[in-house]
Amino acid sequence: MRFTIGFEKNDKEKLFELWNDIIINQQWSEGKYAKLFEEKWTAYNNSPSVVFSxxxxxxxxxLEFYGVKGxxxxxxxxxxxxxxxxxxxxxGSIEFVDCNRHDLCMSFADLKYKVEQFKPKLxxxxxxxxxxxxxxEKIANLCKEKSIVLLEDCAHAHGASWNGKKAGTWGxxxxxxxxxxxxxxxxxxGILVTNNSSLLDFCRQYRNYGKFDYQVEGLNYRMSEFTAALGCVQTDRLDEIVSWKNEYASKHLDAQFPNRVKFPSGMISGYYKYIVFDPIEKSTGKVYDQPCHRFIKKNYVLHNSDWVAKNHWCVPLYYKGDI
Ligand SMILES: Cc1ncc(COP(=O)(O)O)c(C=O)c1O
Structure with a gap:
C-alpha cells in the first residue's frame, strides 16, 4: 500500500464549493471558516478549540500561558x-521520561521518579x-495531585478515544x-483544545499579535480561510476515515501481525500508525528511529526508549490506499 493522504476524493466538490464561497466573499483570513472549523472540532472532540497555523x-x-520560562x-x-x-x-529546560515497550508512550513509573527528581512545572x-x-489516567491523576500542568501532544491522535473520551481531554x-x-x-x-476559558482567550490573542490590547506577546499563527475550509470538510469525514482504518486493520492485518501494539478494552486508535514489534517486509519504517535524548544528550539512560527505537516497525495503513 502506497502513502495516500487521509482525504476522501468525493469531498473535492464540497471543498471547491467552500473555496469558491471564500473567493466570492473576499475574506481570505479571519472569516467564518476558521470559526466553523473550531465549532466542528469542539463538537467532535467534546472540548472548546482554537485553530492555529x-x-x-x-x-x-x-507553554507561555502556563509560564514555563525558567x-x-x-x-x-x-x-x-x-x-x-x-x-x-x-x-523552559527539558528533561526526558522513558516510555513503555508495549504502548510506546510515557511510563508512569519513570514519570513518578522524574517528578521527584526534577520538580517540573509542566x-x-x-x-x-x-x-x-x-x-x-494515572499520569493525569499524578499531575493533578502535584499541581503540575499536563499538556497532551495529540499530533498523532485524531480520532483516538478511550471509552468515548477523546485525546486532549485528560490534561x-x-x-x-x-x-x-x-x-x-x-x-x-494545528488546533488546541481546552476547557480553560482564560487559555482560550490567551490563544486567540497569541495567534494574532496580541490584538487588540497587545498585552499578550504573540505573533502570527492564524489559519487562512482556505485551510480552515479544508479542515471543516476533513472533520466531517474523520469518523469514516478512522472506521475504515480500524476495519482494514482487523480484517487484513491483525491475524498476520500478532506481535503488535494491542489496545486495552474500550480504546479506539485513529491508526496514524500500525505498529508491530518484528521486522517486516515493506515496512514504512519507524515512528521515530532515534529517541530525542540521542539529539539532546542527558546523563541518564532510557532503556525502553532505546529498545523501542530498535524494535518496532510500521505496517502501511492509509485511508483507501492502493493495495
Ligand atoms: C508528536 C508530534 N508533535 C508535534 C508535531 C509538530 O506538528 P506541526 O508540524 O504541525 O507543527 C508533530 C509532527 O508533525 C509530531 O509528530
Missing part, C-alpha cells in the same frame, strides 16, 4: 523533536501512533497537528 504555534501559546518541563524521549523544542523555544504527554497513552490542554502526513490533514495547521 501549526501545532508549533499552539504549543508555544500554551522552569523544568518533562516530556517523553520517544517523540518528535517538536515536543522538546517547543519547551526550549518557550524558555508535563507533556504524547499519544504515539494514534492510540491513547495506556497510563493516561489541561491538548494540541493536534494537521501536517500533511497526519490521519486527517489540512496541509499545515
Amino acid at each position: 501549526s501545532w508549533a504555534g499552539a504549543a508555544l501559546a500554551a 522552569q523544568t518541563v518533562l516530556c517523553p524521549s520517544n517523540t518528535f523533536m517538536a515536543t522538546p523544542l517547543s519547551v526550549i523555544k518557550a524558555g 508535563v507533556w504527554i504524547v499519544h504515539i501512533g494514534g492510540h491513547i497513552a495506556f497510563e493516561i 489541561d490542554a491538548g494540541i493536534y497537528s494537521f501536517y500533511a502526513t497526519k490521519t486527517i490533514s489540512t496541509g499545515e495547521g
Whole structure:
C-alpha cells in the first residue's frame, strides 16, 4: 500500500464549493471558516478549540500561558523533536521520561521518579501512533495531585478515544497537528483544545499579535480561510476515515501481525500508525528511529526508549490506499 493522504476524493466538490464561497466573499483570513472549523472540532472532540497555523504555534501559546520560562518541563524521549523544542523555544529546560515497550508512550513509573527528581512545572504527554497513552489516567491523576500542568501532544491522535473520551481531554490542554502526513490533514495547521476559558482567550490573542490590547506577546499563527475550509470538510469525514482504518486493520492485518501494539478494552486508535514489534517486509519504517535524548544528550539512560527505537516497525495503513 502506497502513502495516500487521509482525504476522501468525493469531498473535492464540497471543498471547491467552500473555496469558491471564500473567493466570492473576499475574506481570505479571519472569516467564518476558521470559526466553523473550531465549532466542528469542539463538537467532535467534546472540548472548546482554537485553530492555529501549526501545532508549533499552539504549543508555544500554551507553554507561555502556563509560564514555563525558567522552569523544568518533562516530556517523553520517544517523540518528535517538536515536543522538546517547543519547551526550549518557550524558555523552559527539558528533561526526558522513558516510555513503555508495549504502548510506546510515557511510563508512569519513570514519570513518578522524574517528578521527584526534577520538580517540573509542566508535563507533556504524547499519544504515539494514534492510540491513547495506556497510563493516561494515572499520569493525569499524578499531575493533578502535584499541581503540575499536563499538556497532551495529540499530533498523532485524531480520532483516538478511550471509552468515548477523546485525546486532549485528560490534561489541561491538548494540541493536534494537521501536517500533511497526519490521519486527517489540512496541509499545515494545528488546533488546541481546552476547557480553560482564560487559555482560550490567551490563544486567540497569541495567534494574532496580541490584538487588540497587545498585552499578550504573540505573533502570527492564524489559519487562512482556505485551510480552515479544508479542515471543516476533513472533520466531517474523520469518523469514516478512522472506521475504515480500524476495519482494514482487523480484517487484513491483525491475524498476520500478532506481535503488535494491542489496545486495552474500550480504546479506539485513529491508526496514524500500525505498529508491530518484528521486522517486516515493506515496512514504512519507524515512528521515530532515534529517541530525542540521542539529539539532546542527558546523563541518564532510557532503556525502553532505546529498545523501542530498535524494535518496532510500521505496517502501511492509509485511508483507501492502493493495495
Ligand atoms: C508528536 C508530534 N508533535 C508535534 C508535531 C509538530 O506538528 P506541526 O508540524 O504541525 O507543527 C508533530 C509532527 O508533525 C509530531 O509528530
